Amino acid sequence: QFLGIYPTPCLVGPKLEAFYDGTLLCHIVGILSHETLKGVEWKPKSKASMLHNLHKAIEVLQKNKHIMLDWLFLAQDLHEGKPEAVISLLSSMKRAYHYFVSTVAKTPGEGPGLAAGVGMADLIKEQ
Numbered sequence: 447q448f449l450g451i452y453p454t455p456c457l458v459g460p461k462l463e464a465f466y467d468g469t470l471l472c473h474i475v476g477i478l479s480h481e482t483l484k485g486v487e488w489k490p491k492s493k494a495s496m497l498h499n500l501h502k503a504i505e506v507l508q509k510n511k512h513i514m515l516d517w518l519f520l521a522q523d524l525h526e527g528k529p530e531a532v533i534s535l536l537s538s539m540k541r542a543y544h545y546f547v548s549t550v551a552k553t554p555g556e557g558p559g560l561a562a563g564v565g566m567a568d569l570i571k572e573q
Contacts, residue, residue, distance in 0.1 A: 461528075462527045462532045462533075467495075468498070468500035468501075468503060471535075474539070476506075478539065486502055493525070496525055504517060504521060507535075507539070512541065513539065513541075515538055
């Protein structure tokens with residue numbers, strides 16, 4: 447488990463589909479930023495809803511000055527499951543939220559949906 451997410455998303459392969467609809471990213475970003483993302487469609491059925499979710503999460507991440515990414519095509523690349531986009535985003539999030547990842551996310555019982563003993567660092571291994 448990872449931040450209350452089961453099963454742990456697969457980060458191997460030519461197409462990483464775990465992030466295509468934006469719900470997983472919104473969940474992770476919400477936990478890391480200590481806020482509930484408003485307007486997220488948790489069961490999106492259309493591509494437009496999925497891209498909307500991705501944009502919601504990206505909007506919150508853009509506020510973090512430590513995350514440096516090319517935001518222009520990021521939502522589309524995540525929706526398409528491009529490994530370089532997913533891994534680059536997760537690596538940037540790991541660096542930007544290092545303190546949270548190394549302490550709070552590994553502390554049992556801290557916050558809603560956090561799994562005991564498993565944190566973002568366990569999910570995002572250096573490639």
